[in-house]
Amino acid sequence: MTAPDDREQIDEVITRFFGAFDNRCGRIPSLEELVGLFVPGAVVVRDTGSHCEPYSLLEFAEPRMRLLTGGELMEFHEWETESSTQVKGLVAVRASRYRKQGILKAQTYGGSGQKFFQLGRLAGGWRITAVAWSDDA
Numbered sequence: 001m002t003a004p005d006d007r008e009q010i011d012e013v014i015t016r017f018f019g020a021f022d023n024r025c026g027r028i029p030s031l032e033e034l035v036g037l038f039v040p041g042a043v044v045v046r047d048t049g050s051h052c053e054p055y056s057l058l059e060f061a062e063p064r065m066r067l068l069t070g071g072e073l074m075e076f077h078e079w080e081t082e083s084s085t086q087v088k089g090l091v092a093v094r095a096s097r098y099r100k101q102g103i104l105k106a107q108t109y110g111g112s113g114q115k116f117f118q119l120g121r122l123a124g125g126w127r128i129t130a131v132a133w134s135d136d137a
Helices: 006-019 031-035 057-069
Strands: 038-047 052-056 073-088 091-104 107-122 125-135
Touching (some): 006 073, 006 091, 006 107, 052 057
Antiparallel strands (some): 038 052, 073 091
């Protein structure tokens, strides 16, 4: 049985995931903030267009945090534009369309894509167990 607030809690986790990459208005993204949304051993997979590229959470997160805090990518944020969530017991799947925008090396940068999240409900609440994403061409 699904708890009435499961979807609200999942919405919050996903909102925090996208917000973890926001460096607008002087906000400094935090690796710890992002890592806290995941279970230990979580997997991240990127569709490169020619193959799937798997990462550990830290392999995925550390270079992005350096990019966001090193001055190369400014006024960046990404946000969910639509989603669908399925909850079955203690696990859930979320499909998210998203957009991103910022200034990369003094040039306007942006795009869109799809992220797929797998989540599990642990004693401390919902956490991400895996993410796969594909940017639009």
